[in-house]
Amino acid sequence: MRVGIPRSLLYYKYLPFWKTFLAELGLEVETSPLTNKKILSWGVEVAENELCVPVKAFYGHCMALRGRVDALFVPRVVSVEEREYTCPKFLGLPDMVAAVADQLELPPLLTPKLNQREKPSEFKWQLINFARDQFGLSRWDAIAALEAARVAQKRYQEELVRGRKPLDLLPASRLNRPRWKTPKSERKRIGLLGHPYNIYDGYITQNLIARLEEMGAELVVPEMTDHHVLMEAATDVPKQLYWTYEKEIMGAVNHWTRQKMVDGVIYVLAFACGPDSLVQVLIEHRARTHNVPLMSLTIDEHSGEAGLVTRIEAFTDMLMRKKRTAEAVA
Numbered sequence: 001m002r003v004g005i006p007r008s009l010l011y012y013k014y015l016p017f018w019k020t021f022l023a024e025l026g027l028e029v030e031t032s033p034l035t036n037k038k039i040l041s042w043g044v045e046v047a048e049n050e051l052c053v054p055v056k057a058f059y060g061h062c063m064a065l066r067g068r069v070d071a072l073f074v075p076r077v078v079s080v081e082e083r084e085y086t087c088p089k090f091l092g093l094p095d096m097v098a099a100v101a102d103q104l105e106l107p108p109l110l111t112p113k114l115n116q117r118e119k120p121s122e123f124k125w126q127l128i129n130f131a132r133d134q135f136g137l138s139r140w141d142a143i144a145a146l147e148a149a150r151v152a153q154k155r156y157q158e159e160l161v162r163g164r165k166p167l168d169l170l171p172a173s174r175l176n177r178p179r180w181k182t183p184k185s186e187r188k189r190i191g192l193l194g195h196p197y198n199i200y201d202g203y204i205t206q207n208l209i210a211r212l213e214e215m216g217a218e219l220v221v222p223e224m225t226d227h228h229v230l231m232e233a234a235t236d237v238p239k240q241l242y243w244t245y246e247k248e249i250m251g252a253v254n255h256w257t258r259q260k261m262v263d264g265v266i267y268v269l270a271f272a273c274g275p276d277s278l279v280q281v282l283i284e285h286r287a288r289t290h291n292v293p294l295m296s297l298t299i300d301e302h303s304g305e306a307g308l309v310t311r312i313e314a315f316t317d318m319l320m321r322k323k324r325t326a327e328a329v330a
């Protein structure tokens with residue numbers, strides 16, 4: 001049996017885990033291609049207008065796998081940390097896709113529910129039961145598949161903490177590459193903040209990473225910091241957040257500003273994203289308090305290339321002028 005993983009949303013976080021787990025269950029795994037014009041247009045056509053662009057892209061990626069796989073892997077990721085939640089879109093994703101599955105002639109969906117809100121150990125049993133119920137695996141074979149997946153994910157995360165980006169490690173992600181490098185003395189350390197499915201999807205962000213690196217940015221991304229460090233740093237806010245992925249973003253900006261790791265921050269957020277719009281206020285406050293320049297880039301399916309380039313050019317130029325002034329004064 002061939003199973004398709006859409007190259008969108010949590011693909012950028014958990015592909016090594018999911019791919020290994022499904023392969024260990026004896027399934028062939030195929031991912032959809034990189035986001036392109038056709039995939040995004042498909043998604044935009046079928047999705048509700050008020051949805052964020054990565055969810056729209058997710059529909060397009062499901063459609064790109066039609067005819068190539070026997071089932072689509074669309075897990076219901078409710079909670080990945082005790083007493084916290086993910087974005088409501090992840091809770092409802094299998095229902096949102098199922099609602100249009102017949103109309104779009106999608107293959108059947110595999111939708112394990114992953115919910116660690118009450119107890120972290122629940123996650124393990126949810127996946128073991130999925131493997132047993134759906135594919136008839138023995139308990140021990142399911143546990144072995146889970147262990148192999150954990151090891152693959154651990155290796156991936158260790159590489160990220162060593163400074164590599166998901167783009168360097170995930171298959172066929174190398175399109176978002178800079179064409180030239182600025183000399184080290186002229187580079188600025190820019191913290192690139194946002195959900196991985198926004199910042200690493202080169203089509204949605206119009207190759208933002210490559211453009212920034214070509215303009216002399218030495219990029220720092222949240223994945224380069226250990227998850228526990230991010231979670232601890234995220235507590236430095238007046239009211240605790242209960243969305244795990246927004247906590248990671250908040251933790252990253254708190255950590256970078258506390259450790260003086262960046263000259264400026266670019267925050268990429270999706271238009272119509274509820275969690276991001278709330279966290280944005282806290283991020284702006286943090287950047288202001290620590291005197292770190294911040295630029296927020298809101299993306300949707302209509303974002304234009306010219307506007308993006310002008311804004312990031314102006315931002316990187318401003319950081320360079322600031323750096324030269326500071327060096328002249330020192």
Ligand code: SF4
Pocket residue numbers: 052053054055087088089090195270272273274275276
């Ligand atoms: S967190 Fe925001 S961008 Fe991500 S899926 Fe939810 S609404 Fe969309």
